[in-house]
Amino acid sequence: MSLEDFIIHVYVLVDDWFKKEAVILRKSGFPPAFSDAEVITLEIVGEYLGYDKDKSNWKYFHQHWLEWFPQLPTRTTYVRQCANLWVVKQRLHSMLCEEMGVKESSVHRVDGFPIPLCNFRRANRCQLFRGEADYGHCASKNMTYYGFQALVIVSSVGVITGFTVMAANHDEAEGVFECLSTQKGLLEGDKGFIRPILKEDLANGNQLNLQTPLRQNMSDSRPKTYVNELMRDRRLIETVIGQLTEQFNIQTLRARDRWHLTVRITRKILSHTMAVFLNVTTGRSPLHIADLVSL
8 A cells, every 4th residue: 555545544533443442541631632642543553664763753744744634733742742642552552452352363473582671791781771771691692681571462363462681680581471461272382482371371361372392302292293383373472573673673772760661661562563564455465564664
């Protein structure tokens, strides 16, 4: 679709959701001249296009789309309005997941990835997120870093249904429960999730069957074809993480506190989910998001 159609589709979906849910954000005073639906539309579209900085996002629409959004406020007002809508964006993401029925999917996949805070050599001088970030090691990249690690759960078609961020030294398995809501069925993970107690807790408390490849020194009674299929299924969540890191730049932190970090990650996930939603509703492959819009 064209960029114009993309903007229109996103705005209509967001505005319809506001009207349907009758979202009340302000108990008194006048509503803003630039509506909340317009703000979220610009955030979603801007993230998709790579304008993930607050300044570059506002500047792009001010220079190129002011005719469409004549009430666009000053940059500081726009940025403040964006940040204050983070809970609304989480609810909108949940609605998109419900519309696609992905949380009721019988298959889910979980994996993690690093979010470095700064170069390792200057980590001892970094003052950001003191007491929250820490040193960690990414086995897949053979990289020691200072910062956070993210954990993501996706459905069988690649829709993000759960996400959390924790210090880099935390065990991945500790964050699984923070990502869960109503998911049930099969949960596929990598070898980092080999925890008998985790498997038992997920089965008893969440009705999830955790399955992972086993290490070479562990005996596996499962059919080899099943294990090979389990390994192939990992490509889907690796694709999602690749999109988050490359197109949505999720590994670059532009925040100085946990709240602003949550704000930025929330809109990246919402933008990714919106792109998947539009693919699904137009009959395209869900994760073919790079060519969703003809630029």
